[in-house]
Amino acid sequence: MSAAASITGIGLVTPAGIGIEDNWSAVAAGRSAAAHDPQLAGLPTDFSCRVPGFDADALLGRRTAWRLDPFTRFAMVAARQAVKDAGLDTRTWDGARVGVVLGNSLGGTHTMEEQTRRFYEDGPDDVSALTVPKSMVNMVAGYVAMDLGILGPSLVTATACASGATALGVGRSLLASGLCDIVLAGGTEAALTPATVTGLSRMGALSERREDPQRASRPFCAHRDGFVPGEGAAVLVLEGPGHARVRGASAYADLVGFGASSDAHHATQPHPEGQGLIRAAQDALRDADALPDEIGHVNAHGTSTPLNDSTEARALRKVFGTGPAVASTKxxxxxxxxxxxxxxxxxxxxxxxHQTVPPTANVERLDPEVDIDVVTGQARPARMELAMSTSLGFGGHNAALVLKAA
Incomplete structure (x- = not known):
């Protein structure tokens, strides 16, 4: 078993709100954030889950915000939140012993679409000199490091929709290796742009429930028809338990297991039997020195697409039987x-x-093929020592994290 990493700070910028309190309130209530999106008006998919009330100028300062694409703005705000929540002082920490690992897949889509439009409509002289540094995937880690004075490793993981989970696994490895005492790890995405959303729609990945967007994302429901595109960021402060104790920090939970695998099957479809996810989950359990029946809760990838949810349910059934309480917060x-x-x-x-499993929103009738204990309707109090979070991504990426109650 690898060394545990204590989660001592959390920063959240999501469609459920900005900050821990707003997020947990919405998730525990199963309150959907989906709504018609004026920026997507006229497209085949004209609804999304946007971060509400995000004022980059107010949160970051105008001089900083204008130089950053939204995916970096989200991450920077979440990172600042996480550091504050952990009780860390960037003016006094040893920046050389701090690292940052952030997951991202699409980079600065807002910047690239806008600058491409300018290029073709107005010519090359109207293209911003900041186009490349605003849109490069790696720059989110670079800008967060600059903002907080982080002098240790700054990395970006790109495993599609598993990127954020992969980043946490890599972050824990940096602690275990002795390179870092503190790692800010998480993920960010801001790709609710017309071209990107249209591309996902053309793939058949998105819900077509335009008449009722708030109920469109319905993981594991018999009537699901695709996912609702969203945006946001989360950053978690990881520390070795000993380091956290020395400075008197408390933890939400400990990250004790990580597993990752590849399907080697299809560009966008999961392996039909979920073999890659099964391997990742089993490897995470082995890394945590845990047995399947010790897992009390699984936060499933649960995208609300027909293929993912049925495949993931079969994989979870194979690994856990019907034991843990499963929820998808998507x-x-x-x-x-x-x-x-x-x-x-x-x-x-x-x-x-909180010793509480949030509900899976909008499940009117559970898919008969989903033979696992999906929590629906309302949050469920539960006595849990261990929980797992699973993530899958285009390209056949799979990741699983095991967390332990602190």
């Missing part, structure tokens, strides 16, 4: 793509902290 947030694994890891830590 019924609330929609699918935040690369940010999803980190957001859901944060929700898993909060579920352990």
């Amino acid at each position: 019924g609330v947030t929609g699918h935040t793509l690369a940010a999803a694994g980190a957001i859901e890891a944060a929700y898993t830590a909060l579920a352990l902290h």
Whole structure:
């Protein structure tokens, strides 16, 4: 078993709200964030889950915000929240012993679409000199490091919708290796742009429930028809338990297991039997020195797509039987793509902290093929020592995290 990493701070910028309190309130109530989106008007999919009330100028300062694409703005705000929540002082920490690992998949789509439009409509002289540094995937870790004075490793993981979970696994490895005492790990995505959403729609990945967007994201429901695109970020402060104790920090939960695998099957479809997810989950359990029946809750990837949910349910049944209480919080947030694994890891830590499993929103009738214990209707109090969060991504990426109550 690898060394545990204590989660001592959480920052959340999601469709469920900004900050821990708003997020947990919405998730525990199963309150969907989906709504018609004026920025997507006229498109085949004209609804989404956007971060509400996000004022980048107010949160970051105008001089900082204008230089950043939204995916970096989200991450920077979440990172600042997490550091504050952990009780850390960036003016006094040893920045060389601090690292940052953030997951992202699509980079600065807002910047690239806008600058491409300018190029073709107005010519090259109107293209911003900031186009490349605003849109490069790696720059989110670079900008967060600059903002907080982080001098240790700054990395970006890109495993599609598993990116945020992968980042947490890599972050824990940096602690275990001795390179870092503190790692800010998480994920971010801001890809609710016309071209990106249209591309997902053309793939057949998105819900077509335009008449009722708030009920469109319905993981594991018999009547699901695709996911609702979302955006956001989550950053978690990871520390070695000893380091956290020395400075008197409390933890929401400990990250004690990580597993990752590849399907090697299809560009966008999961392995039909979920073999990659099964391996990742079993590896995470082995890493945590835990047995399947010790897991009290699984925060599932649960995208609300026909293929993912039935495949994931079969995989979870294979690993756990019908034991743990399963929930997908994407019924609330929609699918935040690369940010999803980190957001859901944060929700898993909060579920352990509150000893409560949030409900899966909008499930009118459970799919008969989903033979697992899906929590629906309302939150369920539960006595839990261990929980798992699962993530899958295009390209056949799978990741699983095991968290332990602190």
